[in-house]
Amino acid sequence: MQKTQKLTLAVLIQAALISTAYASEQSEAKGFVEDAEGTVLFRTGFIDRDKKGGNADNRSTAQSAIFDLESGYTKGIVGFGVGLVGDASFKLGDNKHAGNNMIPRETGLNDKGEITKGAGDTYDHWARGGANVKARISNTEVRYGTQVLDLPVLASNTGRMVPEYFTGVLATSREIKGLELTAGKFTKDQMSEQINTDGNELDRAVVWGAKYKFNDQLNASYYGLDSKNALERHYVNANYKQALANNSSLTYDFSGYHTEWDKGAGVSSSTLDSNSDDRSNNIWALSGTYNQxxxxxxxxxxxxxxxxxxxxGENADGFQSIYLPNSYLSDFNGRDEKSAQIQYNxxxxxxxxxxxxxxxxxxxxxxxxxxxxxxxxESEIFNQVKYTAQSGFAKDASLRLRYSHYRNDNAYAQDYYMPDTNEWRIFLDIPVKLF
Known part of the structure; x- marks a missing residue:
């Protein structure tokens, strides 16, 4: 029996044994239609990367409608339901310098004259998505199909026009108050600018994890990933909020990853030894936030x-699986790199x-x-302003303007990373509730 099957079975057995720990979500199910929810997010997006040193700029503008349709669960000890996620988009302007994982390209010729995907003209319009089925017993849900993931070791990129989609099975159990267990297996990965449902050629990714809320002040979590023929990764996090006088607080946060690559896995430009069969990395961060x-x-x-x-990126995901504080345009994750940040909100x-x-x-x-x-x-100055309408006909609509001023040394830019870059991101989001 494969590892993910064992993990899923363990979660379901645990659900059956302790399902009386607290109120059951399934016992409160109203029905397949009665609990159904549907939303569409209309997004207008623009990303402009002004690259220095003679490097080609990237600029993309597009309009998308992002759908999320969910049925309720049928009544009974075991409830069943379905879901649908997807998006439809069209580009605004010619987008001749498109990039930034925003707009898909047709098959074409690269700089060497070779036929390759992603080297042709940009699509004028495109649509993607998929369905999933779900089952729930007590407070444990198993879902199979196309999904948007939010796991520290396997996360869908949601920072572009449309989300990244994974295909597979995910079990989530919340039978004990404050504790959430997760286990799953995914075999397809469609990044934000890809048409092919497995455009990133994911072989197999098994995930597992747990997070626990000890009380209103302390939270902790652990997640693991085994990506076949790629790597094994582990993540830990602890977060503590300390109340202070005068309605202020101090929040401490620790997070970190340990990664070991499989022998023969693809080699990153961020390793010095291109023939290394014993690659590993530890990256961790400690932050303190004072709120008044x-x-x-x-x-x-x-x-x-x-x-x-x-x-x-070698994990065959869309570059968002790095839940660390020093992550903006750059993630400050180079070999042996140290970084420090000051942020004001x-x-x-x-x-x-x-x-x-x-x-x-x-x-x-x-x-x-x-x-x-x-x-x-390397260094980055980051600024973002976001406004969300609080009432009226445009309630919950938001406008986000983000600017990064990024600079680094030539030794890092030429062989490993991006050149000096000024980046603008502008996103207008208008959510509409369908039912």
Missing amino acids: GPHSVMLAYQQSTGNSGYAY LDFSGYGIPGLNWTSAYVYGWDIDTKTDNNAK
């Missing part, structure tokens, strides 16, 4: 060790403008190990 009313200030330190950088509701939020941050990374320099550096 509408103001928050965070300080964070992050460090990477091992004979490789974090290299999240202002919630304007404290000044009579609810729904308006501003975040500004500066991150500095050093000691990056490259072929020619063991102390390469």
Whole structure:
């Protein structure tokens, strides 16, 4: 029996044994139609990367409708239901310099004259998506089909026009109050700009994990991943919130990953030894956030060790599986890199403008190990303003403007990472509830 099957079976047995631990979600099911929910998110998106040093810019603009349709569960000891996720999009303008995982390209010729996918003209319009089926007993759900994932070791990229989709099975159990167990297996990965349902050629990814809320102050979690012919990865997190005087608080957060690559797996540009069969990486971060009313200030330190950088893209996912604080345009995850951040956040509701939020941050990374320099550096100045309508006909509609000013040393840019870049992201989201 495969590992994921054993994990899923264990979750279901645990559900049967302790299903009386607290109120059952399934016992409160109203019906397949009665509990159905459907939304569509209309998104207009623009990403512009102004690259320095003679490198080609990337600029993409598109319009999308993102669907999420969910039936309720049938009544009974075991409830059944279905779901549908998908999107339909069209580009705005010619998008001749498209990139940034925004708009799919047709098969075409690369710079060497070779026929390859993703090298042709951009699609004028496209649609993607899939269905899933689900079953629930007590507080345990098993879902099979196309899904959007939010796991620290396997996360769907949601920072582009449309989400990344995974196909597989995921079991989630919440039989004990405060404890959530997860186990699953996925065999397809469709990144945000891909038409093929397995465009990223995922072989097999088995995931498992648990998170527990000890009380209102302390939370902890652990997740693992075994990606066939690629890597094995483990993630831990602990978060503690300390109440202080005058309605203020101090939040401490620790998170980290340990990764070991399979022998013969693809080699990242962030490792010095291109023939290494013994690649590994540890990356961790510690942050503290002081909150006083509408103001928050965070300080964070992050460090990477091992004979490789974090290299999240080799996991065959869409580059969002890095739940660490020093992650904006750059993720500050180079080989042996250390980085520090200061971030300020202002919630304007404290000044009579609810729904308006501003975040500004500066991150500095050093000691990056490259072929020619063991102390390469990078830095980023990040600013984001977001407004969400609180009432009226546009309630819940949001406008987000984000700007990053990124700079690094040539030793890191040329062989490992992106060049100096100024990036703008503008997203207008209008959610509509269908039922």
